[in-house]
Each structure stands twice: as structure tokens, then as C-alpha cells.
Amino acid sequence: MTVTTPQGFRAHGVAAGLKSSGGKDVALVVNDGPTYDSATVFTANRCKANPVLWSQQVVADGTVRAVVLNSGGANCYTGPEGFQTTHAVAEQVAGHLGIGAIDVVVCSTGLIGLANDRQALLDGVDAAHVGLSADGGQQAAEAIMTTDSVPKQAVVEGSGWSIGAMAKGAGMLAPQLATMLVVITTDAVVSAADLDQALRAATRVSFDRLDSDGCMSTNDTVTVMASGASGITPSLPDFTDALTQLCTDLAMQLLRDAEGSDHDIAITTLNAASEEDAVEVGRSIARSNLFKAAVFGKDPNWGRVLASVGTTQAAFDPADLDVAMNGVWVCKGSTPHADPGEVDLSGREVTVTVDLKAGTERATVWTNDLTHAYVHENSAYSS
Amino acid sequence: MTVTTPQGFRAHGVAAGLKSSGGKDVALVVNDGPTYDSATVFTANRCKANPVLWSQQVVADGTVRAVVLNSGGANCYTGPEGFQTTHAVAEQVAGHLGIGAIDVVVCSTGLIGLANDRQALLDGVDAAHVGLSADGGQQAAEAIMTTDSVPKQAVVEGSGWSIGAMAKGAGMLAPQLATMLVVITTDAVVSAADLDQALRAATRVSFDRLDSDGCMSTNDTVTVMASGASGITPSLPDFTDALTQLCTDLAMQLLRDAEGSDHDIAITTLNAASEEDAVEVGRSIARSNLFKAAVFGKDPNWGRVLASVGTTQAAFDPADLDVAMNGVWVCKGSTPHADPGEVDLSGREVTVTVDLKAGTERATVWTNDLTHAYVHENSAYSS
Numbered sequence: 001m002t003v004t005t006p007q008g009f010r011a012h013g014v015a016a017g018l019k020s021s022g023g024k025d026v027a028l029v030v031n032d033g034p035t036y037d038s039a040t041v042f043t044a045n046r047c048k049a050n051p052v053l054w055s056q057q058v059v060a061d062g063t064v065r066a067v068v069l070n071s072g073g074a075n076c077y078t079g080p081e082g083f084q085t086t087h088a089v090a091e092q093v094a095g096h097l098g099i100g101a102i103d104v105v106v107c108s109t110g111l112i113g114l115a116n117d118r119q120a121l122l123d124g125v126d127a128a129h130v131g132l133s134a135d136g137g138q139q140a141a142e143a144i145m146t147t148d149s150v151p152k153q154a155v156v157e158g159s160g161w162s163i164g165a166m167a168k169g170a171g172m173l174a175p176q177l178a179t180m181l182v183v184i185t186t187d188a189v190v191s192a193a194d195l196d197q198a199l200r201a202a203t204r205v206s207f208d209r210l211d212s213d214g215c216m217s218t219n220d221t222v223t224v225m226a227s228g229a230s231g232i233t234p235s236l237p238d239f240t241d242a243l244t245q246l247c248t249d250l251a252m253q254l255l256r257d258a259e260g261s262d263h264d265i266a267i268t269t270l271n272a273a274s275e276e277d278a279v280e281v282g283r284s285i286a287r288s289n290l291f292k293a294a295v296f297g298k299d300p301n302w303g304r305v306l307a308s309v310g311t312t313q314a315a316f317d318p319a320d321l322d323v324a325m326n327g328v329w330v331c332k333g334s335t336p337h338a339d340p341g342e343v344d345l346s347g348r349e350v351t352v353t354v355d356l357k358a359g360t361e362r363a364t365v366w367t368n369d370l371t372h373a374y375v376h377e378n379s380a381y382s383s
Numbered sequence: 384m385t386v387t388t389p390q391g392f393r394a395h396g397v398a399a400g401l402k403s404s405g406g407k408d409v410a411l412v413v414n415d416g417p418t419y420d421s422a423t424v425f426t427a428n429r430c431k432a433n434p435v436l437w438s439q440q441v442v443a444d445g446t447v448r449a450v451v452l453n454s455g456g457a458n459c460y461t462g463p464e465g466f467q468t469t470h471a472v473a474e475q476v477a478g479h480l481g482i483g484a485i486d487v488v489v490c491s492t493g494l495i496g497l498a499n500d501r502q503a504l505l506d507g508v509d510a511a512h513v514g515l516s517a518d519g520g521q522q523a524a525e526a527i528m529t530t531d532s533v534p535k536q537a538v539v540e541g542s543g544w545s546i547g548a549m550a551k552g553a554g555m556l557a558p559q560l561a562t563m564l565v566v567i568t569t570d571a572v573v574s575a576a577d578l579d580q581a582l583r584a585a586t587r588v589s590f591d592r593l594d595s596d597g598c599m600s601t602n603d604t605v606t607v608m609a610s611g612a613s614g615i616t617p618s619l620p621d622f623t624d625a626l627t628q629l630c631t632d633l634a635m636q637l638l639r640d641a642e643g644s645d646h647d648i649a650i651t652t653l654n655a656a657s658e659e660d661a662v663e664v665g666r667s668i669a670r671s672n673l674f675k676a677a678v679f680g681k682d683p684n685w686g687r688v689l690a691s692v693g694t695t696q697a698a699f700d701p702a703d704l705d706v707a708m709n710g711v712w713v714c715k716g717s718t719p720h721a722d723p724g725e726v727d728l729s730g731r732e733v734t735v736t737v738d739l740k741a742g743t744e745r746a747t748v749w750t751n752d753l754t755h756a757y758v759h760e761n762s763a764y765s766s
Contacts, residue, residue, distance in 0.1 A: 046694070047692060307601050
């Protein structure tokens with residue numbers, strides 16, 4: 001159930017002293033081939049961390065042979081020194097593997113504006129390389145944890161091939177920017193172009209729709225590497241379906257581990273004029289602190305849902321909106337319908353359904369509630 | 384220091400039993416002329432409350448002779464019955480004053496989806512009318528309070544004329560949607576067209592730049608009425624300046640009264656290519672839960688500031704941004720500069736300055752911090 005489940009990969013994770021906790025903080029995942037096709041998506045934030053600036057160059061040619069990751073420092077806004085540290089780490093990995101640094105993706109997570117100890121990182125790379133093994137995925141997954149309460153991994157089996165992955169990120173409710181790092185491995189034979197198409201399709205409906213607090217990381221990186229070691233070439237639809245299933249599994253693991261959250265909220269917008277409208281509406285609700293506070297207070301406050309819908313440019317009639325919470329239609333035709341008292345928000349899972357009655361498209365966006373005292377101010381009033 | 388400070392206005396506030404607390408909940412402000420020019424701005428939310436739908440028709444001709452307001456229920460998403468309640472209230476006021484209901488603005492605040500007791504409202508209107516007096520501004524101001532800890536009023540004196548105002552709203556951190564209601568009175572002679580121009584200019588740089596949690600109300604209404612009782616016609620620039628001063632004073636009162644807040648944060652963006660860019664950057668930072676959480680934790684986390692700037696479309700070079708907190712330039716050229724330890728966030732007032740180095744425009748956006756446990760998750764990490 002790790003990045004080393006697919007054939008053709010080795011990994012390891014070690015403690016290099018970057019984390020004050022003394023826990024594992026450097027991970028290395030190596031693709032032993034025979035193919036080295038890859039695809040990567042990065043954060044859309046215009047303020048990007050040094051590892052992202054470096055890795056954007058690495059992935060340009062569709063070839064990635066290794067990914068080295070560290071927790072204990074995001075190496076973001078650390079200036080030229082910071083970029084040189086990222087470069088040095090890639091060179092160190094390349095030297096050990098006898099490859100070019102330009103084929104080594106680097107990922108970092110932790111505080112912004114904090115320079116990593118270059119020598120400690122390089123020593124960590126040495127140790128991680130020595131320990132590389134075909135069953136080292138678990139150690140690697142543990143080494144990229146920051147505020148994560150559990151390592152996050154997933155595997156999807158194809159016919160004769162598989163996809164494995166590890167992820168870090170405690171939802172966007174996590175301290176700092178909840179840098180989300182994901183390394184995906186597969187032993188299927190998939191070209192870089194097909195990997196790119198599949199990865200963008202998969203992330204568009206999974207990670208891209210996880211929006212715990214609207215804050216966008218400077219370090220987010222999702223890299224997939226194909227070793228081709230199974231010798232099997234799945235159809236692109238089959239591979240895309242498997243990859244989407246894997247990314248959704250990981251996204252739900254991130255959602256469930258979101259710090260300080262009491263509820264996981266799935267917001268589904270129905271009958272939208274376009275999928276974009278459905279996502280805009282869902283994201284607007286997901287970013288309403290007042291709505292999220294109400295959920296924490298177990299208050300089925302559909303008024304806050306409609307108020308969020310009203311801030312969007314989506315097509316709908318403000319006088320004819322329906323809203324359900326946990327399946328109870330508390331609002332129909334923009335007027336009170338079922339008794340909100342019928343909505344039980346005591347469980348962790350919450351669903352919100354908005355019917356725009358403007359088309360046939362739909363989309364689901366996931367978020368968490370806002371918990372504790374700030375929320376108290378917003379949740380105590382109407383309860 | 385009230386809406387009855389300017390000549391030509393009477394007001395009163397009474398308890399009509401709409402508030403469970405038994406406090407005052409119905410307010411009436413009447414313009415006795417000789418002029419009845421007015422201007423109003425409403426919430427931009429597409430999901431508007433019944434009083435807003437009604438009042439949009441009332442203000443269309445630039446004439447308003449009275450404003451009746453109630454707390455204890457927003458009368459939003461209450462269907463045709465709710466609209467009929469708003470209409471009945473306007474008719475009741477009109478009947479007492481011998482005017483047309485179409486000259487009566489109605490404002491409501493409280494829970495969305497909650498129908499107001501029509502008879503209680505009408506009885507409240509009767510009592511408020513009986514008590515109307517030229518020094519009833521204070522009672523009116525108290526009757527529109529919801530979670531406000533203090534009534535909010537302001538007066539600006541011109542030469543021979545004055546502007547008075549009352550406002551309710553406990554910042555957008557308040558329960559529900561912190562409906563912001565403002566009634567402004569002046570005895571200056573100002574045409575409806577000039578009032579509209581002055582009001583839009585004043586609110587654009589005051590209320591419109593107060594963004595405590597990004598949630599937009601369904602009921603926000605700001606109405607200005609000119610009685611012309613002073614017989615003096617100020618220049619439009621003079622009147623606009625005074626009105627802007629008044630609205631900014633009220634906006635700061637709302638900011639300071641924001642529920643659950645420990646800090647008032649003024650975010651100033653310098654050297655932007657356009658004022659719109661400056662506002663977009665300020666608003667993005669103001670809406671970052673992580674940044675606001677850090678301020679609560681007294682953590683001068685400029686990384687979260689840059690991460691928010693990076694999510695905007697404003698013109699800037701991500702590699703050359705400067706950030707100061709409370710006057711300390713903690714980041715220059717997008718790299719660490721002064722020791723963040725020099726930033727003292729123990730006081731309530733916090734300033735954040737971002738230099739985009741892209742032009743000559745500037746703007747300030749005001750917000751509050753995110754407090755307590757949710758924030759704890761975000762503020763404890765780097766401290």
C-alpha cells in the first residue's frame with residue numbers, strides 16, 4: 001500500500017535533524033525504470049517556493065527519475081541561498097544515482113521564510129540513499145509528515161499493473177499553508193503526455209476540489225512517475241480512472257485529517273448551467289466562515305448557504321433555490337421547507353446539496369467546519 | 384451625536400417583543416423636510432432580503448421621507464408572506480405620517496429564514512411613531528443593535544450644517560451575516576443626485592473596505608436623507624469629504640466591535656499599478672484565515688501575507704515584494720529582512736504594509752484576527 005508497491009521503485013525516509021521533533025524529515029523515491037515518464041502539477045500560487053521553481057524546470061521534458069522531499073522547512077522566500085540549497089540537494093541525489101540533477105524533483109514543506117540547514121539536508125540525502133529499498137515506501141511516507149496525524153498512502157490495482165502513492169497535508173486548516181505534497185508511482189507503461197493528461201483530469205476533480213480554508217500553498221506539488229516495469233500498457237481511460245480513484249482516496253484522507261475539524265463537509269451543487277458554475281457555488285459555500293462555524297455548532301443554517309450562493313456569478317434565480325443538509329430539504333423555492341430540527345449534524349460526515357435549477361451540470365467540493373471559540377461566536381447565536 | 388442632531392429629523396426606538404431579550408427592536412427615523420432628497424446603497428449579494436427588495440423600489444426616485452428598522456429577524460427568505468410584512472410595515476408608517484408607503488425605506492436584521500411577527504412589528508411602529516422626538520436618536524440607535532456591544536453613532540459638523548448617523552453591525556465576525564444597517568441624516572441642502580455621488584464615494588473607501596471575514600450580508604442598507612432644514616447648500620466636495628469622514632468613523636466603530644476579535648488589522652498596499660490592484664491584494668490578505676490566525680497568535684507571519692498576495696492577479700514581481708508589520712520591514716525583495724521578533728503584536732492595533740513596486744496607487748483594507756481554538760491550530764505551530 002505504498003509508493004513501492006508498484007514494481008521498479010525504491011524509497012526510504014530518514015531523520016536528518018530538520019524537524020525539532022527529531023522525527024523522520026527526508027524522503028527519497030527513486031524510479032529504476034525501465035521507463036522514466038512523468039507528469040507534475042504545481043501550486044497555482046504566483047509566489048512559489050524555491051523547490052517549485054527548481055522542479056518546474058526538471059519536469060519540463062517529461063522525465064523524472066527521483067523525487068527527494070523534506071519536511072522541517074518550506075524553503076520559500078529564502079532568497080538565492082535557498083534556491084542553491086534546493087539545487088545542491090538535487091545534485092546530491094543525482095550523484096548517488098549516476099543521473100542528472102535535472103531529472104530530480106525536489107519538494108519541501110514547513111515554515112515559509114525559514115532557510116533549511118543545507119548540510120543536514122545533504123547528510124539526510126546520503127542516509128536516505130543508503131537505505132533505499134523496494135519496501136521503503138512506509139518510511140518515506142512517514143518522513144514527509146508535518147502536522148499530519150497519520151501517514152497517507154494509497155494503492156489502486158490495475159490488471160497486471162498498479163499505482164501507489166504517498167501524500168502529506170493536514171487539510172488547509174493545518175498550520176502554515178498545509179503544503180500538500182504527493183508522489184505517485186506506477187509500473188504501467190504510460191507516456192509522459194498521457195500521464196500529464198491523466199494527472200490533470202484526476203487532480204481537477206479531487207485535490208482541486210478540496211478547499212478547507214481557501215488558503216493556497218506556495219509549495220504544492222503532485223508528481224507521478226511511470227517505471228513501465230510491469231510491461232503492460234493500460235488504455236488511457238482505464239489508467240485515468242484508476243488515477244482519479246487514487247487521488248480522490250488521498251484527498252479524502254487529507255480532508256479527514258484536517259486539523260481542528262469536527263466535520264467533513266461535502267457540498268454538491270446540482271443542475272448548474274455549467275460545471276464551472278457548480279464548482280464556483282460549492283467553493284463559495286466552502287469558504288464561508290459563518291457557514292462552517294454553524295456546522296461546528298451543529299446548526300443547519302441554510303441562510304448562510306444561500307448568502308454564499310448569492311455572492312457568485314453562477315446562473316440561478318435567487319427566488320427559486322433549494323437547499324438540503326444531510327438529505328433534508330430545509331429550503332425549497334428560497335423559502336423555509338422542512339424543519340431544520342430534522343437535520344442531525346452530530347456525525348462527522350455532513351452533506352450540503354444546492355439545486356440551482358439552471359442546467360444539468362453538477363460538482364462536489366469538500367471542506368471542513370470551523371471549530372472552537374471563533375466558531376462559538378457564530379454558532380451560539382441561533383442555537 | 385445622533386441622527387437627530389441635524390435639524391429636521393425626529394426619531395424613536397421601542398421594544399416590540401421581536402427580540403427574545405426584550406430589548407428595543409423597532410426604530411423609526413423621520414425626515415420632516417423641507418427637502419426629502421436621499422440616496423441609498425444596498426448589499427451586492429444577489430440573494431436579497433425582503434426589506435431590500437422593497438426598499439430598492441422606494442429609493443428609485445431619490446425621495447425618502449422615513450426609515451423604519453427592526454432587529455430580531457432579517458425577514459430574508461421568508462417568501463411572499465415576508466414581503467407582505469415589509470409592505471405592511473411601510474404602509475403603517477405612511478399612514479401615521481400622511482405620506483406614501485413608497486417613500487418609506489424598511490430595514491430588518493436578525494436570523495435569515497425567520498418570519499417576523501407582523502402584528503408585533505405593526506404595534507412597534509405605532510409606539511415608535513407616538514414617541515418620535517427631535518432628540519430620539521439615541522433610542523433609535525439602541526433599537527437596531529443585535530450583537531453590537533454598543534450603539535454606534537457619529538456626527539460631523541459643517542459650517543452651518545451637520546451630518547448625523549447611526550449604525551448597527553458587529554463586524555462580519557458577528558453571528559449570522561452581521562447585517563450592516565446605517566441611517567445618515569443631514570440638514571444641508573443636497574440634491575438626490577449629489578447625495579448619490581457623495582454616498583458612493585464615501586462608502587467605496589469606508590464600509591466597502593471593511594472585510595472581517597469575507598461574508599456578504601443579504602440585508603446591508605446605507606441610506607442618507609437630506610432635510611435641507613439648515614437652508615445651507617455646501618459644495619459637493621465639502622459635503623463628500625464630511626460624509627466620507629462620517630462613514631470612516633462608523634466603519635472603524637464596526638471594526639472595533641467585531642465579535643471575537645483581539646486585533647484590528649489595517650492592511651495597506653503601496654505602489655500598486657491601480658487602486659483596484661491595491662484593494663484586491665488587501666482583500667486577499669484580509670480573507671486569509673491562516674494570516675488572521677497568526678495575528679491572533681501574535682506571530683508576525685509574513686509568509687502567509689506573501690502567500691495571499693500570490694493568489695491575486697495584481698501586477699507585481701513575486702521575487703521583489705516588501706512586507707512590513709507594525710512598521711517593521713520583515714521582508715524585503717521577497718527575502719527575510721528585519722527580525723520578526725522586533726514586531727510587537729501585543730496591542731489591538733496592527734498594521735500590515737505591502738509594497739508591490741508596480742505603480743503609484745495605494746489602498747487600505749481593514750479586517751480582524753481569527754481568535755481562539757481554530758486559530759490555536761494555526762498560531763501555535765511557529766511560535
